Amino acid sequence: MPRVWDVPVQDSTRVRDVRVAAEDAAALAGLDERRLAAVSLVATELATNLLKHAQAGQVLVDVVDPPAAREGRPGRAVQITAIDHGPGIAHVAGALRDGFSTTGSLGAGLGTCRRLADDFDVHSVFGRGTVAVARVGPAAEEAVQGGGGPSMASEVRAGGVNVPFAGADFSGDAWAWVRSGDRLTLMLADGLGHGSEAALASTAAVEALRHWAHLPPAESLRELHSALSGTRGAAVAVAQLDTWAGRLRFAGIGNVTARLREGDRWRSLLSMPGIVGVHRPRTVREDEVAWSAQSLLIVHTDGLPGRWTPPPGTGVPPADPAVTAAVAVRDAGSPARPVRDDTAVVVLAPVPPDRS
Numbered sequence: 238m239p240r241v242w243d244v245p246v247q248d249s250t251r252v253r254d255v256r257v258a259a260e261d262a263a264a265l266a267g268l269d270e271r272r273l274a275a276v277s278l279v280a281t282e283l284a285t286n287l288l289k290h291a292q293a294g295q296v297l298v299d300v301v302d303p304p305a306a307r308e309g310r311p312g313r314a315v316q317i318t319a320i321d322h323g324p325g326i327a328h329v330a331g332a333l334r335d336g337f338s339t340t341g342s343l344g345a346g347l348g349t350c351r352r353l354a355d356d357f358d359v360h361s362v363f364g365r366g367t368v369a370v371a372r373v374g375p376a377a378e379e380a381v382q383g384g385g386g387p388s389m390a391s392e393v394r395a396g397g398v399n400v401p402f403a404g405a406d407f408s409g410d411a412w413a414w415v416r417s418g419d420r421l422t423l424m425l426a427d428g429l430g431h432g433s434e435a436a437l438a439s440t441a442a443v444e445a446l447r448h449w450a451h452l453p454p455a456e457s458l459r460e461l462h463s464a465l466s467g468t469r470g471a472a473v474a475v476a477q478l479d480t481w482a483g484r485l486r487f488a489g490i491g492n493v494t495a496r497l498r499e500g501d502r503w504r505s506l507l508s509m510p511g512i513v514g515v516h517r518p519r520t521v522r523e524d525e526v527a528w529s530a531q532s533l534l535i536v537h538t539d540g541l542p543g544r545w546t547p548p549p550g551t552g553v554p555p556a557d558p559a560v561t562a563a564v565a566v567r568d569a570g571s572p573a574r575p576v577r578d579d580t581a582v583v584v585l586a587p588v589p590p591d592r593s
Contacts, residue, residue: 238436239411239443240265241401242298246287255284255317258298262315266300268375275353276315276373282346283319283369289346291323291366297398297563302414303374304356304394304558314355314374318398318563319367326361333359358557360564368563370396392480395423396559397583398566400540402431402576409435410538410581413443415450419481422450422457423585425493427472427538429512431579438468438514446475453477454488455521458513465514473513474536476506476585478528485534488523494543497526498533503546530587535565540580545569558584 242258244251259280263273280298287294297318326332333347347369351357354371361367401408409428414421426442428435445464449457454475461473472491478484487495489508496503504526509518535547547565562582 238407238433238440239399240300240406241399241408242296243401243404244284244296244298245293245404246284246296247293249288252281252284252288255296255298256281258296259315259317262298262300263373266313266315266374268315268373272373272376276317279350279353279371279373280317282350283317283371286346286369287319287321287323290326291321294319294321294323296320297400299399301372301397301559302395303372304396312375314372316559317371317373318559319369320563320567321368322366322567325363325365326359326367327363329359329361356557358560360556360560366567368560368567370557370559370563372559393421393478393585393587394558395421395583395585396557396562397425397581398559398562400566400576400580402540402579405432405579407433407436408579408581409439410540410579411436411439411443412581412583413446414585415447417451420451420477420479421585422446422454422475422477423534423536423583424450424457424473424475425536425538425581425583426513427491427493427579427581429469429471429515434469435471435579438465438471441465441468442471442473442513450477453523454486455523458488458490458521459517462513462517468514470512470515472508472538474508476534476536478585483528484525485528485532486523486525488521490517490521492539492543493536494539494541494545495534495536496547498531498535498547499526500531532587533561534585535561535582536584537565537582538578538580540576540578541565541569541582556586558586561586 356372426439428438449460474489474493495506
């Protein structure tokens, strides 16, 4: 089941909680001692920065697939996401340099995180807050052995964040993506309700996807329906990108929302009513649309408002897709609308030319 740690950071005692959560995640991911030490330090620095610069914030710790897919099963990575509503960073590039500090400290925080992490990205809007995402996976030689070959550059990358309801240990939402030749398949599942039973359903969807990702989305959903039989069921969305043809296919069942950026507008990709594993519609609609270097796909569960629309400019490179997802979670929330379910957001985005 997708274990997710959601740690509110309001005082210095919670920095230790973030570090322990990150070390637990590193153990779950099977990282060696050297990489575990890197995870521990990155988590500590990000949590400490929340207190120094924003007085409070939230840290999400999860075990995820790396954002750049390659053939086979790559080693999984610990993802640490720090979110705040603080004053923001006026000069992000400067803040990433060692020695930069606005509080009289050594200024090693963000620079250290960028050095130690396999992936590190920051999004900050002055006056609105900051999101930072770091991922630490297995050592390079382990990743090559686990993936069955050298890392392959990909034209797209995927990322997401998962927030369990009310700080629960397990989220009923789960996501995964799989590469099969020129096809990249991204799935988001929302187990009915929340808690451990919902998590069992979404986990079953993730495991089944690894067997059926080569199929078109509508056919994948048919196989997933059989795989989820006996669980409480889930809302599931499947997006499949053919990188050679530049075409995106999408199909969904249940209350999972998908929006595709086309130029300067957002297009909704519709899901059919039903519950995968419990009640599947006779026919499943499958959208097929063009995909370009300017496209961006955002898929989210009903923890976010169904009418939420990404703001203009969301996901403009070089933002890491998980950063885009975390910004969506932060900015879509409102004290007037308390969250009543797990919340997951996943993003499929082209790799910027300077990062390919």
